[in-house]
Amino acid sequence: MMHQWGYEDHNGPDVWQDLFPLANGDRQSPINIITKDALYDPSLQPLLVDYDPHSAKVISNSGHTVAVEFDDGDDSSVVRGGPLMGNYRLRQLHFHWGPSDGHGSEHKVDGVDYAAELHIVHWNSEKFSSFVKAACAPDGLAVLGVFLKVGEPNRYIEKITDTFGAIRSKGKQSPFTNFDPSCLLPASMDFWTYPGSLTVPPLLESVVWTVLKDPISISCEQLAMFRSLLSTKETAGIESCCMTTNHRPVQPLKNRKVRASFL
Template sequence: MAQSVWGYDSGNGERGSGTPGGTGLSAAEPGRRSLCLCLSGPERWHENYPLAKGDNQSPIEINSKDVRHDSSLATWHASYDPGAAKTILNNGRTCRVVFDDTFDRSVLRGGPLTGAYRLRQLHLHWGSSDDHGSEHVIDGVKYAAELHMVHWNPKHGNFAGALKQPDGVAVVGIFLKVGKTPKPEMKRILEEIDNIKTKGKEAPFQHFDPSILFPKSRDYWTYHGSFTTPPCEECITWILLREPIEVSSDQMAKLRSLSKNAENEPVNPLVDNWRPPQPLKGRIVRASFK
């Protein structure tokens, strides 16, 4: 049985939009910039981040029989400016693409959301083999990887403010499955892997429209949850797309060629950077489809 084995270095937060050693830290945890917890795994995060045992934690396992179809859920729409893409980086825990979010140049609207949410970054979670790696689980099925597009609600003033509000952040989750017809658009990200092999590496990544990564179907599940890395703020409206996109086994191997260590340190493969499903605790998962 696959297990998530990654520790957590709070110096490189999943939420940030900047460089690994700088603004990559969660804006909600400025005082923890240099603290390396190096815990054995997600099951111990709550020892330093109590919210990790909160009532609205992510990811979750979605069981179709328990999902509620909601006919009032609208179609979601993304309007992304390719010029907003800035850099791609390896922060030791994921591969991340960073976007300019200083104004509404790349936004997500509709679906379960009220108003426009600005795109801040996208990143991926993957496993040590092709049979697991996604964070959310659908009817017992784990996919090879899961891509997260992170947006925030500008009505809260800034990203740090959005992290403190239940409607502060919206994440579009896309499942990646290994298949015979890999989505060619993934090549744009993967061809940059060689430039960010080790922790702390960052490279220019411009003129990229992430909407090319969306599947054809706009069907989705939605629920209220959290970030899947400490401090696990419960500020996210999740929009999980029903249709996965395909990648090749070679493309997945490319992701697994990243190292979680710096250039002058021994190679340590960056794999299994996923958090196991968390208890639903009475939350309702809604679907835009029957």
């Protein structure tokens, strides 16, 4: 039995279903977005983000990714519009990447992936009293997916990588304040949307996905810094392992439809 999930052969996505039966569910993520099959939906509203930089609290290394946590005690930082009904409070952002500079995003577009992917996680505070309750409901969570492509250094991502010395190993965290995640969004807010799931265990099928069409840039050197983070604690006598990859392969679309906000 797998004692802890991860991204290695013995505990990676290929065996997640041993502990998490939802891995074979009907609305799993990520997916391969086939652009010609995406349905333009003129009823989709513009996607609106309203984030308070002061809601940023800490940055941490979970051993699976690097994440920034936000204060979600009120509606000071929310996303609305797009496919969403009402406000969804900002909870967290994290990244997924791969072992090479060109292949590491979770979602693909027409079979092509990007170097990495940012997920900005929100929960439906109008219907539910907590993130935990929202995470168990079909429309409880809203995640914005942003592709990262290799290019120029990103000065906003640099604010994140500058903390990596303090969170190099699993379980480490550091204060991280005065950060507005909207700086990590592309200029165009055109998007695809579909009903899906968390891409990490327990793989709950509670996510309204909004995947932005245009990528943002990240340099090879910045990507290398993500891959240099440790998935293990720094313990004497135990070999340290780097987080060289942490993305889940695409899952079957099954009977779902992908809608587009643009022609």
